């Protein structure tokens with residue numbers, strides 16, 4: 001089994017300088033607040049007029065321009081959208097990468113695909129939580145954590161690995177366990193996971209199941225509960241105790257259906273498509289497509305976002321969730 005590292009393996013004292021969190025979105029707010037609660041000296045870097053700056057200030061953090069934050073910091077964590085990192089890095093971060101600083105990322109995309117090429121005088125590391133930022137914060141507040149991957153791309157100080165592990169401890173990762181990887185492995189597996197299983201595969205499966213039931217004349221609300229709402233309840237059991245715990249809890253009828261029908265949904269054709277998608281990631285084809293889409297002003301991305309937001313499952317779900325007494329009303 002690969003070596004996992006926990007709280008006792010990492011030293012928070014290595015975070016004794018100033019940490020600049022560049023970006024204050026899903027990951028940024030979680031890293032900044034968790035590090036602050038872990039005793040680190042945190043500042044935030046954002047662009048003028050950024051909506052996130054209001055939230056960061058309300059949480060008691062000091063906000064600077066990206067350039068000023070990069071200048072003041074010893075440890076710079078880049079938590080901007082992947083597609084804007086290249087430009088912001090070149091114009092506002094790179095000029096302040098003086099000897100001894102750490103440049104860090106939560107995803108290897110820009111380093112692995114050479115969109116960002118750092119100078120040799122700084123440490124370049126990655127600490128990538130394996131979960132959405134809002135859960136990185138929520139679990140930390142609950143005394144728990146989200147597992148994380150860490151990697152060293154460049155070790156100028158001789159301390160890059162220990163500094164990355166200290167950062168992972170500061171955000172709560174070592175409570176759940178952290179695992180060493182490379183920028184390449186994290187980038188390729190993360191893109192594969194989000195395209196094939198966690199986001200792309202899952203949402204396609206949910207929508208296809210919902211559409212099949214609704215087309216056959218069943219009530220959309222019934223289809224919503226069956227194909228979307230119950231997914232979380234089933235996944236919670238899987239995460240708690242593996243596939244076995246889930247199968248122990250479901251009926252024998254469901255378990256038999258799982259064994260006999262599941263492989264007809266994910267069959268040899270599906271696996272062949274998975275291998276094709278992995279190859280597109282490994283060869284840089286997906287990265288090129290994503291970079292060019294963003295450079296041309298996101299026409300396809302915008303159209304797809306709009307079309308997905310208009311799907312019937314979203315309207316049905318919104319109405320049903322509004323009736324759940326435990327969900328906060330907007």
Ligand SMILES: NC(=O)C1=CN([C@@H]2O[C@H](COP(=O)(O)OP(=O)(O)OC[C@H]3O[C@@H](n4cnc5c(N)ncnc54)[C@H](OP(=O)(O)O)[C@@H]3O)[C@@H](O)[C@H]2O)C=CC1
Pocket residue numbers: 022023024025026027028045046047049050051052053066078079080081082084088106107128129131132133134
């Ligand atoms: N989302 C997740 O849970 C995960 C993300 N990651 C990685 O973390 C990184 C950050 O992603 P994520 O948290 O989703 O990003 P978000 O889109 O949630 O947040 C981006 C932040 O950057 C700010 N921002 C946008 N453009 C600029 C700019 N030009 N200059 C300064 N600030 C800017 C935004 O401000 P404003 O909102 O005010 O415009 C916002 O605060 C990415 O590398 C991603 O791959 C890794 C693991 C999981």
Ligand SMILES: CC[C@](O)(C(C)=O)C(=O)O
Pocket residue numbers: 129130131132133190193194198199
């Ligand atoms: C599954 C999506 C993710 O990779 C994540 C939350 O880990 C992301 O980049 O947002």
